[in-house]
Amino acid sequence: MYNEKMIGLGxxxxxxxxxxxxxxxxxxxxxxxxxxxxxxxxxxxxAPACVNKTxxxxxxxxxxxxxxxxxxxxxxxxxxxxxxxYTNERFGCRxxxxxFYMTCGAAASLTITLNALHEEGDEIVAIAPFFPEYRVFSxxxxxxxxxxxxxxxxxxxxxxxxxxxxxxxxKAVILNSPNNPSGVVYTEESVKAVCALLQKKSAEFGRPxxxxxxxxxxxxVYDGVSVPYLPNYxxxxxxxxxxxxxxxxxxxxxxxxxxxxxxxxxxxxxAAVCGAGRALGYVCAPSLMQAVIEKVVRAETDVAAYKxxxxxxxxxxxxxxxxxxxxxxxxxxxxxSLEPDAGAFxxxxxxxxxxxxxxxxFCAPGYVxxxxxxSHEMIERSMPAFRALFESYRxx
Amino acid sequence: MYNEKMIGLGxxxxxxxxxxxxxxxxxxxxxxxxxxxxxxxxxxxxAPACVNKTxxxxxxxxxxxxxxxxxxxxxxxxxxxxxxxYTNERFGCRxxxxxFYMTCGAAASLTITLNALHEEGDEIVAIAPFFPEYRVFSxxxxxxxxxxxxxxxxxxxxxxxxxxxxxxxxKAVILNSPNNPSGVVYTEESVKAVCALLQKKSAEFGRPxxxxxxxxxxxxVYDGVSVPYLPNYxxxxxxxxxxxxxxxxxxxxxxxxxxxxxxxxxxxxxAAVCGAGRALGYVCAPSLMQAVIEKVVRAETDVAAYKxxxxxxxxxxxxxxxxxxxxxxxxxxxxxSLEPDAGAFxxxxxxxxxxxxxxxxFCAPGYVxxxxxxSHEMIERSMPAFRALFESYRxx
Numbered sequence: 001m002y003n004e005k006m007i008g009l010g011x012x013x014x015x016x017x018x019x020x021x022x023x024x025x026x027x028x029x030x031x032x033x034x035x036x037x038x039x040x041x042x043x044x045x046x047a048p049a050c051v052n053k054t055x056x057x058x059x060x061x062x063x064x065x066x067x068x069x070x071x072x073x074x075x076x077x078x079x080x081x082x083x084x085x086y087t088n089e090r091f092g093c094r095x096x097x098x099x100f101y102m103t104c105g106a107a108a109s110l111t112i113t114l115n116a117l118h119e120e121g122d123e124i125v126a127i128a129p130f131f132p133e134y135r136v137f138s139x140x141x142x143x144x145x146x147x148x149x150x151x152x153x154x155x156x157x158x159x160x161x162x163x164x165x166x167x168x169x170x171k172a173v174i175l176n177s178p179n180n181p182s183g184v185v186y187t188e189e190s191v192k193a194v195c196a197l198l199q200k201k202s203a204e205f206g207r208p209x210x211x212x213x214x215x216x217x218x219x220x221v222y223d224g225v226s227v228p229y230l231p232n233y234x235x236x237x238x239x240x241x242x243x244x245x246x247x248x249x250x251x252x253x254x255x256x257x258x259x260x261x262x263x264x265x266x267x268x269x270x271a272a273v274c275g276a277g278r279a280l281g282y283v284c285a286p287s288l289m290q291a292v293i294e295k296v297v298r299a300e301t302d303v304a305a306y307k308x309x310x311x312x313x314x315x316x317x318x319x320x321x322x323x324x325x326x327x328x329x330x331x332x333x334x335x336x337s338l339e340p341d342a343g344a345f346x347x348x349x350x351x352x353x354x355x356x357x358x359x360x361x362f363c364a365p366g367y368v369x370x371x372x373x374x375s376h377e378m379i380e381r382s383m384p385a386f387r388a389l390f391e392s393y394r395x396x
Numbered sequence: 397m398y399n400e401k402m403i404g405l406g407x408x409x410x411x412x413x414x415x416x417x418x419x420x421x422x423x424x425x426x427x428x429x430x431x432x433x434x435x436x437x438x439x440x441x442x443a444p445a446c447v448n449k450t451x452x453x454x455x456x457x458x459x460x461x462x463x464x465x466x467x468x469x470x471x472x473x474x475x476x477x478x479x480x481x482y483t484n485e486r487f488g489c490r491x492x493x494x495x496f497y498m499t500c501g502a503a504a505s506l507t508i509t510l511n512a513l514h515e516e517g518d519e520i521v522a523i524a525p526f527f528p529e530y531r532v533f534s535x536x537x538x539x540x541x542x543x544x545x546x547x548x549x550x551x552x553x554x555x556x557x558x559x560x561x562x563x564x565x566x567k568a569v570i571l572n573s574p575n576n577p578s579g580v581v582y583t584e585e586s587v588k589a590v591c592a593l594l595q596k597k598s599a600e601f602g603r604p605x606x607x608x609x610x611x612x613x614x615x616x617v618y619d620g621v622s623v624p625y626l627p628n629y630x631x632x633x634x635x636x637x638x639x640x641x642x643x644x645x646x647x648x649x650x651x652x653x654x655x656x657x658x659x660x661x662x663x664x665x666x667a668a669v670c671g672a673g674r675a676l677g678y679v680c681a682p683s684l685m686q687a688v689i690e691k692v693v694r695a696e697t698d699v700a701a702y703k704x705x706x707x708x709x710x711x712x713x714x715x716x717x718x719x720x721x722x723x724x725x726x727x728x729x730x731x732x733s734l735e736p737d738a739g740a741f742x743x744x745x746x747x748x749x750x751x752x753x754x755x756x757x758f759c760a761p762g763y764v765x766x767x768x769x770x771s772h773e774m775i776e777r778s779m780p781a782f783r784a785l786f787e788s789y790r791x792x
Contacts, residue, residue, distance in 0.1 A: 001515070001603060001604070001660065001661065001664075002512060002513060002515075002661070002664055002665050002668040003511060003512055003513065003514050003515060003668050003671070003672070005671070005675075006511060006512050006667075006668040006669075006671035006672045006675065007664055007667050007668045007671060008671065009670070009671030009672075009674050009675055010512075010666075010667035010668055010669065010670030010671030010672070010673075010674065011667045011670075011671070042461070042465050042466055043461065043465070044461060045461075046459065046460035046461055047460045047464050051460075051464075052455045052460070055451065055455060056452060056455065059448045059451060059452065063442065064442035064443045064447075064448070064644065065438070065439065065440060065441075065442055065644065067647075068443050068447075068644060068645045068646070068647050068648055069438050069439070069644075069646055069647050070438055070646045070647050071647055104500055104649065104677075104678070104679075104682075105677075105679060107677040107678070107679045108677040108678070108679075109677075110677060111675075111676055111677030112677070115399060115402060116398060116399055116402050116406075117398060117399065118399050118402075119397070119398075119399060133674070136674060136675055137675070137677060140675035140676070207397060208397070248460065248461065248464060248465075249464045250464070250465055250466045250679075250683075251463075251464050251465050251466050251467055251680060251682065251683025251684070251686075252464055252682050252683055252684060253500065253649075253679065253680070253681075253682050264397065265397065265398070268397075268398055268403055269398050270406075271402075271403050271406035271407045272398040272399050272402040272403045272406055273402075273406065274405070274406030274407075275399070275401070275402035275403055275404065275405030275406030275407070276399070276402045276405075276406070277406075278405050278406065278529075278532060279401075279402065279405055279507075279532055279533070279536035280507055280536070280676050280677070281500075281501075281503040281504040281505075281506060281507030281508070281533060281676070282500070282503070282504070283500075283501060283503045283504075283646075283649065284647060284649070285649075286500075286647065286648050286649050286682045286685070287647025287648055288647070288648060288684075289682070290647075
């Protein structure tokens with residue numbers, strides 16, 4: 001009587017949510033100080049002070065109907081102009097307000113882009129490990145999702161594996177760097193190799209293969225690592241951005257789609273993006289937040305707090321004997337499971353109060369994800385539990 | 397290379413938007429005081445003062461990560477509780493927080509509901525005149541949209557016509573009262589007749605036919621007219637609500653889906669709603685606005701300003717000789733075109749600076765829609781133009 005697929009999606013809680021709910025229950029039983037919750041990717045750093053200050057300034061200086069009224073479907077022109085200017089300054093490219101379409105966050109950017117690009121029979125390629133919703137979004141838009149394995153150890157994209165997987169049906173490859181769940185930043189070398197391969201394959205098949213850049217973690221990188229800006233390396237790129245992580249505004253649902261003006265028939269693709277936004281029920285991105293973004297687009301993310309957490313967590317775990325994937329960005333640490341079944345490892349970790357997400361849902365069996373957007377003090381307190389967990393395996 | 401349907405939806409501006417853009421251009425040419433723009437349904441009344449006050453209070457009293465962080469996918473529990481309590485008080489029903497799913501406005505509520513209900517071969521019935529996006533949303537979700545003609549003159553639903561149109565494929569009928577574009581409020585008699593018919597047909601076909609109540613204009617009614625609350629008349633109802641019009645917050649994208657707990661297998665349908673929200677990329681409704689709604693759910697709409705506009709406009713037009721459909725709610729007046737082709741009538745009206753939307757896009761040829769959410773003073777100034785337009789037809 002109802003849509004079976006939607007019932008399935010709505011009934012099955014994600015493993016991450018399951019762990020999070022378990023943690024809340026467990027904290028009530030044994031005390032919050034004995035539960036170390038590394039499950040959720042909810043920013044722990046407050047939004048920069050300029051955000052709330054700007055909200056108040058806007059409320060005080062503009063008429064209500066202008067602040068809270070509809071913007072045009074593609075977003076307020078001044079907001080799009082401000083983002084375009086900033087993008088050009090920062091990445092040395094030449095984009096305009098007309099290349100941007102404001103959205104209700106990265107998930108909306110992705111579903112809109114996928115619907116805009118979709119033709120019968122198309123496939124989407126995701127590179128493991130990847131955010132589980134890629135499968136949900138791709139399948140809902142009518143695609144088959146195909147998974148490419150990364151290079152073992154570094155988790156960089158593997159052009160050889162990609163080459164095997166890309167077919168004349170491949171509409172796009174999703175690149176997510178800094179990566180959720182691994183914290184890996186794709187190197188310029190990796191990016192160039194992927195672009196070269198896609199260029200070759202596009203020519204071979206006589207139709208462009210797109211890159212969809214999902215980059216909500218772009219600003220969260222450490223030790224001066226730089227994140228290559230894909231539109232500077234490849235023409236057929238759509239950037240899906242969100243201010244959720246960079247400005248710690250995940251609940252406000254504000255982001256954008258940027259259709260690279262160098263895309264083949266870019267204006268047609270932009271029109272399809274507008275059409276997809278319309279068909280999915282996205283009338284406009286939240287208006288007050290659009291006005292805020294116009295003013296704070298240059299605000300800096302407080303990366304220092306996350307870096308301090310990363311250093312403590314990675315340093316502590318490696319000292320105990322754990323193996324971590326090099327975490328250059330985002331706020332995730334990907335750690336090798338101490339037994340082949342990461343689910344069983346996660347279950348045993350729970351006995352020590354440690355909530356670690358098994359990598360299987362990210363198409364990365366054998367790993368667990370630790371979201372370190374938590375208090376520094378919780379990381380400190382959790383170290384003896386990590387040690388006890390490690391030793392339980394040696395005692396086996 | 398791109399999705400043809402999405403390109404079509406994104407390239408073709410709606411007639412309403414075309415008129416609006418024309419108006420801005422024309423105002424620059426001949427002066428804003430000579431253009432009388434009745435095209436857009438953007439509230440002209442400011443949001444109640446408590447909205448901005450509450451925003452500031454929340455920013456000042458809660459930590460940033462709580463205000464701007466993710467809520468659960470179905471929405472913050474306190475917000476849903478507040479809405480459920482208010483709904484029970486007001487309509488004497490017995491709903492709980494668990495029946496509500498917060499959304500990014502009525503359009504999102506509709507696309508989510510349509511996707512949740514959809515099964516292969518299903519049809520949706522809309523009653524003319526109706527909001528053109530019903531067709532877009534229904535077709536994007538995989539339905540065929542079927543149109544039922546209303547009763548001539550009153551534009552109430554016609555049970556005879558509905559009876560002719562409903563088949564074993566009918567999944568749901570969308571009811572929109574107070575109605576956009578006509579301003580008509582469906583009477584209790586109409587509602588009862590529709591419900592009785594749907595009950596009979598549901599029994600006949602052995603599967604429920606749902607009512608989707610699209611009611612963003614619920615609070616905007618005049619002269620003590622009451623809007624029957626559908627869940628009190630029929631079990632298989634999903635309410636799609638938005639605070640866009642009631643609180644003048646159309647840009648903020650905040651509303652909800654309420655799955656009537658009396659629906660057949662209501663928890664399954666609620667799960668499907670959650671799944672559809674997820675598949676379409678709606679992670680959660682904007683968090684700050686959810687917190688605001690919790691506090692202002694009892695705020696009253698300033699209907700007086702709209703009523704003053706309606707009285708002036710309807711009175712003035714009828715005095716001149718125009719025929720209006722009785723406008724009991726929303727902020728639209730539906731007026732009979734002075735020639736059979738409402739498009740031609742709208743074109744001639746433009747020569748007098750009057751921007752009136754032809755009814756054809758609403759499946760109501762022979763009418764024009766006037767959105768009177770404008771300044772009272774503009775209505776006053778426009779009266780001589782309406783008179784001149786009327787006389788141009790007599791002089792023919």
